[in-house]
Amino acid sequence: MKILVCISKTPDTTAKIAFKDNNTKFVAEGVQWIINPYDEWYALVRAIELKEKDPATILHLVCVGLPDADPVIRKALALGGDEAIRVNADSQDSYYIAAQIAAVAREGNYDLIFTGKETIDYNGASIGGMVSELLDLPFISLATKFELAGSLATVTREIEGGEQTEQVGLPLVVSCQKGMAEQRIPNMKGIMGARSRPLKVVEPVTADTLTSVVSFELPPAKAGVKLVSADNPAELVRLLHEEAKVF
Amino acid sequence: MSVLVFIDHSAGQIKKSSLEALCYGAALAASTGTTAEGILLGTVSQDLSELGCYGIGKIHQVASDTLNNLDARVFSTVLAEAVRSTGANIIVFSNNLSGKAIAPRLSARLKAGLVSGAIDLPQVANGFTVRKTVFSGKAFANVSIHTEIKIITLNQNAFPLTAGQGTAQVIPLDIKAAAPDVKTVSATQSSGQVPLTEAEIVVSGGRGLKGPENWGMVEELARVLGAATACSRPVADAHWRPHNEHVGQTGIAIAPNLYIAIGISGAIQHLAGVNRSKVIVVINQDPEAPFFKAADYGIVGDAFVVVPKIIEAVKQLKGVA
Ligand SMILES: Cc1cc2nc3c(=O)[nH]c(=O)nc-3n(C[C@H](O)[C@H](O)[C@H](O)COP(=O)(O)OP(=O)(O)OC[C@H]3O[C@@H](n4cnc5c(N)ncnc54)[C@H](O)[C@@H]3O)c2cc1C
Numbered sequence: 001m002k003i004l005v006c007i008s009k010t011p012d013t014t015a016k017i018a019f020k021d022n023n024t025k026f027v028a029e030g031v032q033w034i035i036n037p038y039d040e041w042y043a044l045v046r047a048i049e050l051k052e053k054d055p056a057t058i059l060h061l062v063c064v065g066l067p068d069a070d071p072v073i074r075k076a077l078a079l080g081g082d083e084a085i086r087v088n089a090d091s092q093d094s095y096y097i098a099a100q101i102a103a104v105a106r107e108g109n110y111d112l113i114f115t116g117k118e119t120i121d122y123n124g125a126s127i128g129g130m131v132s133e134l135l136d137l138p139f140i141s142l143a144t145k146f147e148l149a150g151s152l153a154t155v156t157r158e159i160e161g162g163e164q165t166e167q168v169g170l171p172l173v174v175s176c177q178k179g180m181a182e183q184r185i186p187n188m189k190g191i192m193g194a195r196s197r198p199l200k201v202v203e204p205v206t207a208d209t210l211t212s213v214v215s216f217e218l219p220p221a222k223a224g225v226k227l228v229s230a231d232n233p234a235e236l237v238r239l240l241h242e243e244a245k246v247f
Numbered sequence: 248m249s250v251l252v253f254i255d256h257s258a259g260q261i262k263k264s265s266l267e268a269l270c271y272g273a274a275l276a277a278s279t280g281t282t283a284e285g286i287l288l289g290t291v292s293q294d295l296s297e298l299g300c301y302g303i304g305k306i307h308q309v310a311s312d313t314l315n316n317l318d319a320r321v322f323s324t325v326l327a328e329a330v331r332s333t334g335a336n337i338i339v340f341s342n343n344l345s346g347k348a349i350a351p352r353l354s355a356r357l358k359a360g361l362v363s364g365a366i367d368l369p370q371v372a373n374g375f376t377v378r379k380t381v382f383s384g385k386a387f388a389n390v391s392i393h394t395e396i397k398i399i400t401l402n403q404n405a406f407p408l409t410a411g412q413g414t415a416q417v418i419p420l421d422i423k424a425a426a427p428d429v430k431t432v433s434a435t436q437s438s439g440q441v442p443l444t445e446a447e448i449v450v451s452g453g454r455g456l457k458g459p460e461n462w463g464m465v466e467e468l469a470r471v472l473g474a475a476t477a478c479s480r481p482v483a484d485a486h487w488r489p490h491n492e493h494v495g496q497t498g499i500a501i502a503p504n505l506y507i508a509i510g511i512s513g514a515i516q517h518l519a520g521v522n523r524s525k526v527i528v529v530i531n532q533d534p535e536a537p538f539f540k541a542a543d544y545g546i547v548g549d550a551f552v553v554v555p556k557i558i559e560a561v562k563q564l565k566g567v568a
Pocket of ligand 1 (some may be wrong): 022452482494531550
C-alpha cells in the first residue's frame with residue numbers, strides 16, 4: 001500500500017486577515033502558519049492510522065509551496081509519514097496546484113490519495129476532484145469515514161441531511177472532513193524523527209494557470225448589536241418578525 | 248454560447264440549491280446576452296418543463312437510472328460531453344455537496360477555469376471576474392477566469408430564488424454513461440429535518456448549554472421556526488451533537504437568513520463559518536461574550552430562562568402549539 005496525503009500551509013485560524021498593495025496581497029507578516037486543519041486532523045491522521053494497522057504501508061506527504069512551507073511540512077512529518085515531497089512552486093490557482101500533485105502522484109504510483117475537504121484560506125474545495133480527474137481515478141468527496149479491506153475501500157460521505165456509505169476499489173482519491181479521525185498532538189519521538197525523514201524538493205512541471213485573484217475585500221463592519229432585555233424575550237421575537245422580517 | 252446549469256436532485260426531488268443556481272444562470276445569461284439552459288442527469292418526479300419559470304429556455308436530460316446516484320467520474324464525463332454538444336461556455340453548479348464533487352473534475356477535464364463559492368454575478372465589463380468568499384468568510388476575493396469555458400459554483404442562499412412565468416423545452420440527450428466506480432451500500436437521512444446548508448433559519452447551541460440533555464429547547468425552537476439545528480465545535484467533539492452539525496471555520500460554513508446562537512461565546516473560528524448569515528441573534532449570559540460584536544440582536548441572560556420564553560412568543564405569533 002502506498003498512500004499520498006496532500007498538505008497545505010494556511011494562516012492560523014486566529015490570524016488577522018488584512019490586505020496590502022491595493023488589496024491585491026494578503027499581509028503575511030506576523031502571521032503564524034499551520035497545516036491546513038482538514039489536511040492535518042482528518043486526511044493525515046487517518047492515513048497514519050491505516051499505516052499503524054498495516055506497517056508495510058508507505059506514507060508520503062506532498063505540499064506545493066516555497067521553502068517557507070518547510071516548517072509546516074516538518075510538523076506534519078512529526079505526526080507521521082515516511083517522506084515528504086515539496087513541489088517548489090506557489091500559486092493561487094487550483095488547477096496549477098492539482099497538476100503538480102498529479103505529476104507527483106503519477107511518479108509515485110499511489111494506491112490512495114487523501115486531501116482535506118478544503119483549505120481554510122482559499123476555500124476552493126477543488127484539489128481532490130481535479131487530481132482525480134487528471135489521474136482518471138474515482139473520487140469520493142467529503143468523506144467522514146474510511147475503512148479498507150484489501151483493495152476495496154468502504155467510505156462514508158456526507159449527503160444533504162445525512163450520510164451515505166459507498167464501496168469502491170483502489171486506486172482512489174478521497175477528500176476528508178470531520179469524522180475521519182481525531183486530531184493528534186505530535187510527541188517528542190515524532191518531532192525528533194521528523195528531522196531525519198527525507199523532505200525532497202522537486203521543481204514544478206509546466207502547467208497552465210486558469211484563474212487569478214484580482215483583488216481582496218474585507219466585509220463591511222456590522223452596525224452594532226441591538227440588545228433586548230432578558231425580561232422581555234417576546235420583544236426580540238417581535239423585532240425579528242417586524243423589523244428584520246426573517247420569519 | 249450559453250449558460251448551462253447543473254440540476255442536482257435526490258430521491259426524485261430537485262434540490263433548492265439548484266433552483267437558486269438556475270435563477271443565477273438565468274440572470275447571468277440576461278446580463279451577457281445569451282440564453283440559460285439546464286442539464287439534469289437521471290430522473291425526477293417533477294415535470295421538467297416547469298423549470299421554465301426560473302427563466303430557463305431548455306432543459307437537457309440524460310434520463311438514465313444509473314445517473315440517479317452520484318459518481319463523480321461518470322458525471323464529469325457525461326457533463327463534458329453535454330457541454331460539447333450544447334456549446335455552453337459557462338457552466339453553473341450549486342456549491343453544494345454534489346457541486347463540490349463534480350465541478351473540480353469537470354474543470355480539470357475541460358481545462359476550464361473554476362471559481363467555487365461565488366456569492367455574486369460575475370463582472371463581465373472587463374474580463375470575467377467572480378466574487379467569492381475566502382478565509383472562511385472573513386474576506387472576499389475577486390477571481391478572474393482566463394479560459395474560454397468557465398465554471399462557477401454558487402454558494403447556497405447567496406442568490407434570491409424568484410419564480411416567474413414560462414415553460415422550458417425538455418430535450419433528451421443521448422449520452423452513454425460508463426458503469427459507475429462507486430457502489431452505494433447504505434444511506435441514512437434524518438427525515439423531517441431541514442438540511443443545515445439549505446436552511447433559511449438555523450438555531451445553534453454551544454457549551455453554555457451544559458450537556459446534551461439540554462438540547463430539547465434548541466430542537467423545540469428550531470421546530471417552531473422551521474429551522475435546522477447546529478452547534479459549536481466543542482459540542483460536536485464531546486459527542487453532545489452529531490459532527491455534521493458542527494459549524495465554523497473547520498466545520499460547515501453557512502449563510503442562513505437568521506442564525507440564533509445560544510450559549511456560544513463567538514470565538515473567531517466559530518464566527519468564520521457563520522458571519523455571512525444575514526441576521527445574527529446572540530443569547531449569552533456574559534455581556535462581554537465576543538459574539539455580541541458580530542450580532543444584530545442580542546439578549547444578555549440565562550438561556551435556560553430566555554429560550555423557553557422565546558419559544559412561547561414564536562408559538563403565539565405563528566399560532567402553533
Ligand atoms: C484550529 C481551530 C479551529 C476551530 N474551529 C472551530 C469551528 O469550526 N467551530 C467552532 O465552533 N469552534 C472552533 N474552534 C474552537 C473555538 O476556538 C472555541 O473554543 C469554540 O467555538 C467555543 O465553543 P462554545 O462557544 O460553545 O464554548 P465556550 O467558549 O465555552 O462558550 C460558552 C458560552 O456560553 C455562555 N453561557 C454559559 N452558560 C450560559 C447560560 N446558562 N445561558 C447563556 N449563555 C451561557 C458563556 O458565557 C460562554 O460565552 C476551533 C479552534 C481551533 C484552535
